[in-house]
Amino acid sequence: MIEVRDLRKLYRTRFGEKLVLDKVSFDLRKGERLGVLGRNGAGKSTMIRLVSGAERPTSGTIERHMSVSWPLAFGGAFQPILTGVDNIRFISRIYSQDFASNLAFVEDFAELGPYLREPVRTYSSGMRARLAFAISMIIEFDCFLIDEIGAVGDARFHDRCNYELFEKRADRAMIIISHDAGYIRDHCNRWSVLDDGRLELHDQFDAAYTAYKEVIGASLSTAKPVVSHVSRAMMIESSQRAALADDRFRIHVQQGDWARDSKDWATAEQEYAAALALYPYQRTYWTQHGHVTKEQGKFARAEISYRTAAALGVPEDEVEEFIRFVASRQHEEDAAHRVHGFRPGPTGSHPPGKPDLETFARVLWLAAEVDELEQRDLLRTHATCDGLGAAMIADRRFDAAHAPAHRRNGNVEAGSLDSDLIERIFCFFAADLGGPDQAKPTEELGSADDLVRLLLARETLTEWPLTARALQEWAAKRPGGPLHSLHELQALA
Amino acid sequence: MTAVSDRSSLRESSRVQLRVLGALLIREMLTRYGRHNIGFLWLFVEPMLFTLGVTALWTATKSVHGSSLPIVAFALTGYSSVLLWRNMPGRCIGALWANLALMYHRNIKVLDIYVARLLLEFGGATISFTVLSIAFISIGWLAPPEDFLKVAAGWLLIAWFGAALAIALGALSHESELVDKLWHPASYLIFPLSGSAFMVDALPPFAQQIVLYIPMVHGVELVREGYFGSQARAHYDLSYLIPVTLALSFVALLLVNGVARRVVPE
Numbered sequence: 172m173i174e175v176r177d178l179r180k181l182y183r184t185r186f187g188e189k190l191v192l193d194k195v196s197f198d199l200r201k202g203e204r205l206g207v208l209g210r211n212g213a214g215k216s217t218m219i220r221l222v223s224g225a226e227r228p229t230s231g232t233i234e235r236h237m238s239v240s241w242p243l244a245f246g247g248a249f250q251p252i253l254t255g256v257d258n259i260r261f262i263s264r265i266y267s268q269d270f271a272s273n274l275a276f277v278e279d280f281a282e283l284g285p286y287l288r289e290p291v292r293t294y295s296s297g298m299r300a301r302l303a304f305a306i307s308m309i310i311e312f313d314c315f316l317i318d319e320i321g322a323v324g325d326a327r328f329h330d331r332c333n334y335e336l337f338e339k340r341a342d343r344a345m346i347i348i349s350h351d352a353g354y355i356r357d358h359c360n361r362w363s364v365l366d367d368g369r370l371e372l373h374d375q376f377d378a379a380y381t382a383y384k385e386v387i388g389a390s391l392s393t394a395k396p397v398v399s400h401v402s403r404a405m406m407i408e409s410s411q412r413a414a415l416a417d418d419r420f421r422i423h424v425q426q427g428d429w430a431r432d433s434k435d436w437a438t439a440e441q442e443y444a445a446a447l448a449l450y451p452y453q454r455t456y457w458t459q460h461g462h463v464t465k466e467q468g469k470f471a472r473a474e475i476s477y478r479t480a481a482a483l484g485v486p487e488d489e490v491e492e493f494i495r496f497v498a499s500r501q502h503e504e505d506a507a508h509r510v511h512g513f514r515p516g517p518t519g520s521h522p523p524g525k526p527d528l529e530t531f532a533r534v535l536w537l538a539a540e541v542d543e544l545e546q547r548d549l550l551r552t553h554a555t556c557d558g559l560g561a562a563m564i565a566d567r568r569f570d571a572a573h574a575p576a577h578r579r580n581g582n583v584e585a586g587s588l589d590s591d592l593i594e595r596i597f598c599f600f601a602a603d604l605g606g607p608d609q610a611k612p613t614e615e616l617g618s619a620d621d622l623v624r625l626l627l628a629r630e631t632l633t634e635w636p637l638t639a640r641a642l643q644e645w646a647a648k649r650p651g652g653p654l655h656s657l658h659e660l661q662a663l664a
Numbered sequence: 665m666t667a668v669s670d671r672s673s674l675r676e677s678s679r680v681q682l683r684v685l686g687a688l689l690i691r692e693m694l695t696r697y698g699r700h701n702i703g704f705l706w707l708f709v710e711p712m713l714f715t716l717g718v719t720a721l722w723t724a725t726k727s728v729h730g731s732s733l734p735i736v737a738f739a740l741t742g743y744s745s746v747l748l749w750r751n752m753p754g755r756c757i758g759a760l761w762a763n764l765a766l767m768y769h770r771n772i773k774v775l776d777i778y779v780a781r782l783l784l785e786f787g788g789a790t791i792s793f794t795v796l797s798i799a800f801i802s803i804g805w806l807a808p809p810e811d812f813l814k815v816a817a818g819w820l821l822i823a824w825f826g827a828a829l830a831i832a833l834g835a836l837s838h839e840s841e842l843v844d845k846l847w848h849p850a851s852y853l854i855f856p857l858s859g860s861a862f863m864v865d866a867l868p869p870f871a872q873q874i875v876l877y878i879p880m881v882h883g884v885e886l887v888r889e890g891y892f893g894s895q896a897r898a899h900y901d902l903s904y905l906i907p908v909t910l911a912l913s914f915v916a917l918l919l920v921n922g923v924a925r926r927v928v929p930e
Contacts (some may be wrong), residue, residue: 175682182928220768220928223768223770224770224930225767225769225770226927226929226930227924227925227926239770240766241769241770242768242929249765250691250695250765252695252698253691253694253695257694260690260761261690261691261875264684264686264687264690264770265683265684265687265772266771267680267683445785523813532765582797593854
């Protein structure tokens with residue numbers, strides 16, 4: 172048994188002391204597997220290090236009446252200059268174990284072949300993970316501390332790890348940290364949530380998970396992972412990681428995955444949509460969203476999602492088959508609508524996805540929503556954002572939204588833009604408007620009209636030739652158009 | 665599993681500690697010298713090269729050292745002891761940062777990491793000193809030591825002082841990078857004052873008083889007395905050196921304890 176009483180841990184930082192753990196108490200008996208949920212930086216790893224004895228608490232006690240492992244993670248505890256064999260020899264010496272049998276086990280389990288006799292620094296991260304796990308299995312502890320072990324490696328390796336831990340060592344005690352709530356649900360028999368330094372214990376996973384979601388919800392305002400808005404390409408790139416680092420995003424996709432696994436397609440769609448509302452440029456979950464809408468027979472919606480996924484960089488051949496399938500289900504046998512996959516280049520030349528279309532609709536048409544079939548058709552037709560923009564400007568809805576008569580009705584409110592949208596637009600037109608990093612005239616950009624005028628003020632747009640021409644043509648047809656006076660134009664330019 | 669059980673007697677604990685130290689020693693040797701060319705022989709070949717180089721230089725320039733001792737003997741005893749007290753802190757500063765990953769293993773303590781490196785450094789310097797002494801004696805450049813025990817005592821006292829200094833600086837360096845930055849110039853400046861390049865007896869009386877505040881000087885003088893006997897006219901005071909080193913050791917252990925309390929594994 173491990174008895175943890177009133178654990179408290181303070182870290183000294185340059186900004187004063189930080190309380191990481193406070194009054195953490197629990198017992199862990201043989202056969203108990205405690206799962207720990209918590210936000211990024213909640214102190215989960217710290218708690219495990221304290222229990223392992225690698226780090227000392229500021230106050231409180233930990234009594235270990237059984238042997239406790241070091242925190243098993245897929246990374247460290249190696250000397251990179253040494254070979255795999257030397258590392259095994261070192262661990263064997265430290266824990267007074269038979270080196271020969273350990274070596275045999277690791278050779279068999281890690282499948283590193285001759286690499287085992289090469290320095291660890293020459294290993295790939297996958298090879299390191301295999302070695303780390305194999306080494307941690309050579310010593311038979313009574314209690315294993317597992318920190319984020321589900322994160323690396325291929326499926327087969329995962330299965331073998333799970334077999335070693337949960338089948339062969341089912342009688343041991345464990346403390347498991349993972350970002351994958353599903354992993355914790357499936358492999359633990361006690362659960363807890365760590366938040367604000369306190370550890371709250373639960374006997375049921377659902378209760379723990381509900382508490383965890385509340386914690387994440389409450390932290391909504393804090394430390395949102397940063398998406399770069401330097402350019403559209405950068406925005407797509409940084410969204411991939413930022414989304415996965417955001418607990419709110421992860422919770423939604425986690426619940427989406429669970430619903431998908433139990434074939435509850437409607438809930439899954441809802442969860443994926445909620446996740447994508449937070450990070451509309453996260454490409455992989457557009458594919459998932461496509462799958463679960465397809466299963467519900469919403470083929471037009473599924474096609475939009477698949478096309479968005481491809482436009483944001485999911486390899487075309489991964490979604491092409493699905494697009495052809497949903498197109499055929501919409502009784503359009505000709506698969507001539509080709510998939511517009513992402514190509515690097517000027518922003519205007521990127522293929523458009525649903526979030527781009529919606530951005531344009533709000534700015535150019537002052538429309539919060541666009542009919543689903545029309546969305547699908549626009550994404551089918553237009554291979555580039557530039558082409559889409561030009562087409563939407565040529566549409567009469569643009570004229571209706573931005574004609575002077577419309578504005579004089581005092582309907583400015585409808586075109587007002589929120590800061591997210593402004594940021595996105597600035598990164599679309601970064602080459603001409605200077606990007607969001609330069610002092611952005613947010614005040615000037617209070618409404619969609621302002622943006623149109625701002626863009627009109629440049630006669631050409633570097634990365635958006637078609638859109639620029641469409642704007643100029645529209646302005647020419649409307650003498651006196653939206654530009655009140657030359658002074659205003661100059662002021663903006 | 666009793667092998668890794670947490671409840672253990674003092675004897676059991678010291679057995680674990682010795683095992684850990686042994687494993688760390690071998691690991692240090694492998695990481696530092698590897699298995700290429702002459703491998704761990706570098707452990708003492710490197711200090712030997714240093715000492716030989718300095719001996720050659722001092723002989724060539726006929727350095728003034730204020731005594732009638734042969735220059736080879738003077739250089740050997742002097743520079744070897746410099747290697748002891750200067751390299752030990754050099755190896756311990758930053759040692760913990762380089763080994764943070766090891767802190768995941770509960771049985772490995774912060775002090776173990778320092779002690780393993782110190783043992784290695786002490787071993788290297790001692791082997792180098794011994795081998796060179798025997799070599800010089802056998803070709804007749806050097807007379808055998810007059811009092812072997814005094815040489816050993818002086819040598820061990822310098823090592824003890826060096827180790828205490830090394831552990832203290834090593835622990836401090838974990839808290840502040842300044843230690844690393846300052847130790848290099850400091851060790852250069854202390855070198856000419858440490859008694860290796862002169863005999864205390866050759867200094868004017870007021871300088872002798874000042875120089876004898878530097879602990880290493882006492883050790884070097886003791887080694888030289890052991891080697892050359894009355895020929896050297898050594899000045900040292902063990903009732904100064906031992907309490908100072910004892911106090912420094914105490915401070916060093918306190919510092920290590922403080923670091924161990926706060927250390928965060930990688």
